[in-house]
Amino acid sequence: MPNMSLKKNEMPSQAPEVRNKNFLEVALGYTQEQALDEAKRCLNCKNKPCVSGCPVNIHIPDFIQKVAQGDFEGAYQVITQSSSLPAVCGRVCPQESQCEQKCVRGIKGEPVAIGRLERFVADWHNAHTCEAPQRPAPNGHKVAVVGSGPAGLTCAGDLAKKGYEVTVFEALHTAGGVLVYGIPEFRLPKAIVQKEIDGLKALGVKVETNMVIGRVLSVDELLEQGFEAVFIGSGAGLPRFMNIPGENLKGVYSANEFLTRVNLMKAYLPGSDTPIQHARRVAVVGGGNVAMDAARCAKRLGAEEVFIVYRRSEKELPARAEEVEHAKEEGIVFHLLNNPTKILGDDQGNVTGMECVRMELGEPDASGRRRPVEVPGSEFVLEVDSVIMAIGTSPNPLIKSTTQGLETQKWGGIVVEEATGLTSRERVYAGGDAVTGAATVILAMGAGKTAAQAIHKALSGEES
Amino acid sequence: MYLILKKEALNPTVTRMVIDAPLIAKKAEPGQFIILRVHEDGERIPLTIADFDREQGTVTIIFQIVGATTELLNHLEEGDSLHDFVGPLGRPSETEGLKKVAVIGGGVGCAIAYPVAKKLHQQGAQVHAIVGFRNKDLVILEEEFRAVSDRFVPMSDDGSWGEKGLVTNALEQLIAAGEQYDEVIAIGPLVMMKFVTQLTRQHNIKTVVSMNPIMIDGTGMCGGCRLSVGGKTKFACVDGPDFDGFEVDFDEAMERNAMYRDFERHAYEKACNLFRKEVQ
Numbered sequence: 001m002p003n004m005s006l007k008k009n010e011m012p013s014q015a016p017e018v019r020n021k022n023f024l025e026v027a028l029g030y031t032q033e034q035a036l037d038e039a040k041r042c043l044n045c046k047n048k049p050c051v052s053g054c055p056v057n058i059h060i061p062d063f064i065q066k067v068a069q070g071d072f073e074g075a076y077q078v079i080t081q082s083s084s085l086p087a088v089c090g091r092v093c094p095q096e097s098q099c100e101q102k103c104v105r106g107i108k109g110e111p112v113a114i115g116r117l118e119r120f121v122a123d124w125h126n127a128h129t130c131e132a133p134q135r136p137a138p139n140g141h142k143v144a145v146v147g148s149g150p151a152g153l154t155c156a157g158d159l160a161k162k163g164y165e166v167t168v169f170e171a172l173h174t175a176g177g178v179l180v181y182g183i184p185e186f187r188l189p190k191a192i193v194q195k196e197i198d199g200l201k202a203l204g205v206k207v208e209t210n211m212v213i214g215r216v217l218s219v220d221e222l223l224e225q226g227f228e229a230v231f232i233g234s235g236a237g238l239p240r241f242m243n244i245p246g247e248n249l250k251g252v253y254s255a256n257e258f259l260t261r262v263n264l265m266k267a268y269l270p271g272s273d274t275p276i277q278h279a280r281r282v283a284v285v286g287g288g289n290v291a292m293d294a295a296r297c298a299k300r301l302g303a304e305e306v307f308i309v310y311r312r313s314e315k316e317l318p319a320r321a322e323e324v325e326h327a328k329e330e331g332i333v334f335h336l337l338n339n340p341t342k343i344l345g346d347d348q349g350n351v352t353g354m355e356c357v358r359m360e361l362g363e364p365d366a367s368g369r370r371r372p373v374e375v376p377g378s379e380f381v382l383e384v385d386s387v388i389m390a391i392g393t394s395p396n397p398l399i400k401s402t403t404q405g406l407e408t409q410k411w412g413g414i415v416v417e418e419a420t421g422l423t424s425r426e427r428v429y430a431g432g433d434a435v436t437g438a439a440t441v442i443l444a445m446g447a448g449k450t451a452a453q454a455i456h457k458a459l460s461g462e463e464s
Numbered sequence: 465m466y467l468i469l470k471k472e473a474l475n476p477t478v479t480r481m482v483i484d485a486p487l488i489a490k491k492a493e494p495g496q497f498i499i500l501r502v503h504e505d506g507e508r509i510p511l512t513i514a515d516f517d518r519e520q521g522t523v524t525i526i527f528q529i530v531g532a533t534t535e536l537l538n539h540l541e542e543g544d545s546l547h548d549f550v551g552p553l554g555r556p557s558e559t560e561g562l563k564k565v566a567v568i569g570g571g572v573g574c575a576i577a578y579p580v581a582k583k584l585h586q587q588g589a590q591v592h593a594i595v596g597f598r599n600k601d602l603v604i605l606e607e608e609f610r611a612v613s614d615r616f617v618p619m620s621d622d623g624s625w626g627e628k629g630l631v632t633n634a635l636e637q638l639i640a641a642g643e644q645y646d647e648v649i650a651i652g653p654l655v656m657m658k659f660v661t662q663l664t665r666q667h668n669i670k671t672v673v674s675m676n677p678i679m680i681d682g683t684g685m686c687g688g689c690r691l692s693v694g695g696k697t698k699f700a701c702v703d704g705p706d707f708d709g710f711e712v713d714f715d716e717a718m719e720r721n722a723m724y725r726d727f728e729r730h731a732y733e734k735a736c737n738l739f740r741k742e743v744q
Binding site: 272396 | 547687
């Protein structure tokens with residue numbers, strides 16, 4: 001008998017006033033009972049619209065049926081046929097605009113909590129199974145993956161499962177890309193990322209850290225060394241600044257720097273060797289998930305007041321609704337329809353404030369969004385001692401500038417054939433933010449998957 | 465892990481280490497740098513590549529003990545390993561076409577100036593090396609510099625080694641004596657590079673400086689190392705570390721380098737106390 005409740009099972013989470021003072025995970029995950037109960041809400045419908053909403057096409061009703069039967073390991077096996085990082089995706093995917101958006105139960109009531117169930121299954125597996133996965137028989141082909149973010153890890157995992165000898169090259173000292181330096185511990189515990197990466201290693205994937213491709217080795221040298229194909233998943237890590245006066249004052253960070261110090265270097269821990277400013281009043285400029293992450297980290301570092309400063313209105317905030325909600329619950333103050341014009345400093349070069357101007361929404365622009373226009377004479381000063389710029393990133397030019405014949409867009413994105421991820425260079429594939437500019441974890445994973453299939457076809461002649 | 469093959473104290477606070485890093489040695493060029501982490505929870509610090517040996521597969525670093533991480537680094541011995549060692553990073557120094565160059569090194573900056581002087585010398589350029597230290601106890605790389613310089617001008621603040629005075633005094637004298645340089649390359653403390661460019665600007669001699677801002681990743685993804693150069697924001701780790709000295713905003717760079725001074729002092733004291741306890 002299906003569970004016909006119109007609402008999802010709530011996920012237990014830390015109370016806002018408690019969690020905004022620690023870096024522990026906010027959402028605590030379903031219990032077995034909650035998962036069994038939620039799984040029964042799935043109608044196992046015939047045409048499975050949810051599957052088409054998932055960029056890696058997980059067999060969603062199949063795994064949920066296993067959960068409903070209490071076969072959690074079986075559910076895990078279903079998910080991993082399609083996804084290499086279920087514990088990550090169950091946590092950070094914007095399910096509301098993907099699988100859950102297509103769920104039939106969502107027409108009348110709330111959709112099935114697919115993400116929470118995926119997370120439950122992956123966590124259950126990680127807690128209960130210590131068996132190493134079966135390593136497939138090697139097929140004799142070697143592939144190099146540049147970058148160990150979600151795109152690279154997915155591509156590596158899919159190829160390894162088919163018997164490829166895969167080496168992942170990572171520039172930083174820890175693998176995971178944005179999963180380790182960008183997304184904070186309280187949304188995605190690093191132990192979980194590490195566990196997923198260990199799983200790939202158990203499949204035979206080699207991960208080489210401290211390897212900046214473009215400096216220590218070029219893409220061409222990888223091909224010369226006997227890698228038959230190269231997948232570039234180097235992301236979009238180059239931060240943008242606003243080019244307003246005062247941006248080089250002490251206390252102005254790019255979100256990348258701030259989050260790298262906090263997450264990768266663990267500057268939030270009292271004993272960390274890496275310093276971070278513990279500001280009193282912080283302005284975060286931007287309205288995406290990165291802005292929310294930075295603001296919530298700043299609060300946890302002890303800031304009395306943290307402001308999100310965004311030039312459009314609430315409706316246009318690019319961040320996930322859930323993240324905006326969490327940020328508000330934790331006491332982050334939103335200054336919407338506000339745009340910085342100047343950062344002010346003292347004679348020591350420290351930030352003392354940020355001059356902003358109020359905005360109103362004008363006519364829709366080419367992208368269809370209403371363009372913000374300054375309200376003349378509405379300047380005011382926000383008193384802050386730190387400013388974090390979270391206004392976007394673009395692809396790092398290093399690979400492009402060191403790989404002859406690699407075609408890129410004007411803004412730096414690598415040009416690829418959509419169906420395969422093939423670049424303008426033979427045997428060189430690309431995917432994720434390096435192609436699209438800053439997007440989502442799951443889109444990067446989808447691109448990694450597409451490229452893995454195309455590489456397999458090119459090297460073995462077989463369709464996946 | 466990256467093995468320390470050789471360790472040698474160049475003076476009481478400056479140490480030279482030779483690291484086993486064949487891939488980096490193969491690609492390294494003068495002017496480039498590495499980033500290292502001493503231990504698993506350590507911070508990332510940038511250090512310039514002081515020398516490299518492509519055949520032996522080694523990279524040499526020279527560092528001054530100025531804080532917690534360099535203190536920890538100096539406690540490692542031959543046979544120990546560094547947790548992380550990544551490079552070569554940054555753009556190589558541009559030396560092509562230069563016929564006569566004044567290379568100026570200040571303090572531990574000489575460790576960066578030396579490989580540039582060596583490369584110029586190997587290219588057949590005339591190299592005048594002006595090197596300055598506070599006193600004779602702090603002198604490093606004297607023999608190395610002499611071997612690659614057509615003219616070697618030692619300077620010290622107190623006159624205990626070479627001539628008494630600043631490197632700018634020496635440069636001024638050489639210019640006054642009619643020496644004509646295609647370029648001046650100045651590497652050392654920010655304040656020294658600032659004053660060198662003030663002098664060379666008067667004489668309109670192109671001057672290149674090697675900047676040393678705070679860095680984290682060193683690959684262009686954070687902008688922590690940004691500088692104002694010619695009114696534009698540049699990232700030292702990818703656009704530099706070498707820049708046209710006339711265009712650099714040194715005052716801003718000096719302020720930015722002081723951002724974590726309190727934290728650094730505290731961490732250094734903690735590291736020193738830790739070692740004192742271990743000794744007891």
